[in-house]
Amino acid sequence: MRRTNIQLDKNNNLRHFLSVEGLNRQILTDILDTAESFSSIGSQQVKKVPLLRGKTIANLFFEASTRTRTTFELAAKRLSADVLNISISTSATVKGESLLDMLRNLESMHCDMFVVRHGESGAAHFIATHVAPHVSVINAGDGCHAHPTQAMLDMFTIRQHKGGFADLRVAIVGDIKHSRVARSQIHALTTLGVTEVRVIAPKTLVPREVQSLGVHVFHDMEQGLRDVDVVIMLRLQNERMKGAYLPSAHEYYQLYGLTTEKLGYAKPDAIVMHPGPINRGVEIDSLVADGPQSVILDQVTNGIAVRMAVMSMTLGRSATQGSVKREATKAGPKAGKEAQ
């Protein structure tokens, strides 16, 4: 309940973006629509709009991730914000006083946004409950809990290729248990109203509570992929698996690795997604990853637009969110003109 409300301000506009859970279909659709207005910017001559000019965005990465940091940095720069990259040693525990003092300091320097990546579940939420009223927090991945911008770029990509969410069957394949991405995806797909969400994984990698989320569990690819419109592969992250959940990479690939043959069980026009970076020959075969049904690189492209959307919506709260969207559309060409 509290988790639901903390993400919205009193006008029900997005203030923080911590998890898909707790946001309704209208807000999620707003994010997708705003992202759509930004998606043309990437192919313009001048890939920049002045929407967040003079705003200061601090990337607080308690867990190293060049890849994720890069996408947020690019999104911020294309919105003309100033970016501070702050790497924090993992010794600074999330609930220690020193973290709060650091937040107070950055707020006093008039930072407007913290993009938070942390190894502990709940870290971004903890930070959001402690920031000053003028600061927004974006969760860039916290432990096994959530990675909501990843989930939203996946939703954007699905809508782009399938036109909408109704009548879709979506299968998420892999290590559901340790995946913050899967958790966020399930919430997003359910909220946006797909017909069916399936997870396909060995028993050891399915969390007990998953069925309460309205998900159908399969342990076999042939059954799980039948009649599916969207196949979302997860990355096999050995480092996140403490203990022996898996027999061997080779056996995993035999059973769950997405090959052309297994993809044949899905609908002929099913799309294949993966949050990246892909492990070729581990969870996905190169023929599939690079094949005609793969939309993996579209996901990367859409990731910038979705992050721009979330950043501009949370920081543009003083204006109405509809106007942020209009400005984005307007600002693109104008910015292009400015540079000539």
Next chain:
Amino acid sequence: MRRTNIQLDKNNNLRHFLSVEGLNRQILTDILDTAESFSSIGSQQVKKVPLLRGKTIANLFFEASTRTRTTFELAAKRLSADVLNISISTSATVKGESLLDMLRNLESMHCDMFVVRHGESGAAHFIATHVAPHVSVINAGDGCHAHPTQAMLDMFTIRQHKGGFADLRVAIVGDIKHSRVARSQIHALTTLGVTEVRVIAPKTLVPREVQSLGVHVFHDMEQGLRDVDVVIMLRLQNERMKGAYLPSAHEYYQLYGLTTEKLGYAKPDAIVMHPGPINRGVEIDSLVADGPQSVILDQVTNGIAVRMAVMSMTLGRSATQGSVKREATKAGPKAGKEAQ
């Protein structure tokens, strides 16, 4: 004498900012006034003025300090300068040829300013004596010698809360001996004309020459804090104390840690300052640090404005310094307009 002059150009405008020592009351007041004109920028919609657009500022950090680097980087970006962060391994000795060659190279790339942090006292001064005429040097902390922007943001905060410097009694508490901050503060307070500067510390942490600076030395908090308007706590930096100057952290806290009780010795409206990051329960109690008399976070906020002032004054020397101040005031709203 030489040290006095090197900071000023032939028109007595600020060229480098190396130490408070050697600058007269007029210059210090100019810095505070210029900073005041920048202090509203932090709360504007667009926290940016184009004063140093197209200038190149190199952060030369021979000693790591994310915190200090961040404040200088923010100040530079809010002045629209381009910032280069250059971390230099400590193996490059300050007076070696390789350092001078590096300076020559950066000058040849048309860098306009070096912000220098170095573990050795005198490093920034050494660099300033060797740079090309078009380059300004800002001392961001050199050994135990000086940290002048920290001292000036403290002065700014005192003036903000007390209206001026006359009739003030200021006590600096802690490791005076190893503190570059204390040294700079004493010079600034004396130059700006406070009634009395006191230092309060155990005998082992008071440098012998301190009384020649016109300072009263106390070894007891009750006596030292009596009738004081401003209490400046210093950070206890174990890493800077080679040898056994202290009995134990616990005993230190008993004698010199600022608690509500000890703060009661000072005037009822005394303000409490600390350069940060604070060691809660070591030199200061959380009740005081977060209490109504604490202005510690104001110091952080003011640090950006003071650094913007010093950067724009040293780089804006071609214009008169008064006009830099006027431009700052003017530029704020204008910049805001530009972004709409």
Next chain:
Amino acid sequence: MRRTNIQLDKNNNLRHFLSVEGLNRQILTDILDTAESFSSIGSQQVKKVPLLRGKTIANLFFEASTRTRTTFELAAKRLSADVLNISISTSATVKGESLLDMLRNLESMHCDMFVVRHGESGAAHFIATHVAPHVSVINAGDGCHAHPTQAMLDMFTIRQHKGGFADLRVAIVGDIKHSRVARSQIHALTTLGVTEVRVIAPKTLVPREVQSLGVHVFHDMEQGLRDVDVVIMLRLQNERMKGAYLPSAHEYYQLYGLTTEKLGYAKPDAIVMHPGPINRGVEIDSLVADGPQSVILDQVTNGIAVRMAVMSMTLGRSATQGSVKREATKAGPKAGKEAQ
């Protein structure tokens, strides 16, 4: 043949800049002329032109080099591009799938240019053969193969001081065998039509194939420097010499270190160049490095202009290259005006 063509698009405009080899005199002269139009920007009030505003340039450094990265970062910022610094651990092998996946990802984020530094010869070329049509690649040094922007800034500096290339005798002194710089310089000097290129080095440091490049080989400084107009010293890089090519640093200095006495063998108005950073007392004496014939710091200054030229030419291909040059000249003062 393929190597020649990959650098040019179908209109014979520069698309990538991988090596001087394979580019004709017209293109090299275009680079120098474009750089000349940028060379005044460094001394302007506002050192910035909006030519690449909204472009995204990724520095992909597989081999650490603060110095080279800094010059490319500065050049990009002065062209108003957004810069991403991406350090890549050397474990990512150049021809592995993971590298290609990384490139695909950065392309999908709409990066426009990769500046590539790599320890393996051919790495930049390999990357250029695999990028998307909208991406340009600049070689910032690959193994022992090439360092073409360094060679072009050397050519710029020679033309600046000697007016042109005809009738010039140029000697390159030092470790020719392991120097990517020397290889690029020889190609550039030959293409631009100097009278004679000489290399001076101990036998162990001359590669066997060098004479096929039309170069005269000397093992003695007195003979090699006679009547020379330009002396290019190379840095002695111990780390690049696997095995015992050298007797001792002391003996090397005796035989090949450039002293005032040895410089006396060259023409009285000969200029002395060095790619930096110089090893004083190893390959060059301080009296020479800092003397009146040294143009070493001019090289550093020109490096920014040459990199701006190459970046704007490769990214400005949609416009004619002549117009990039005109815009550069025009944009300078305009940008200056903007900031007032």
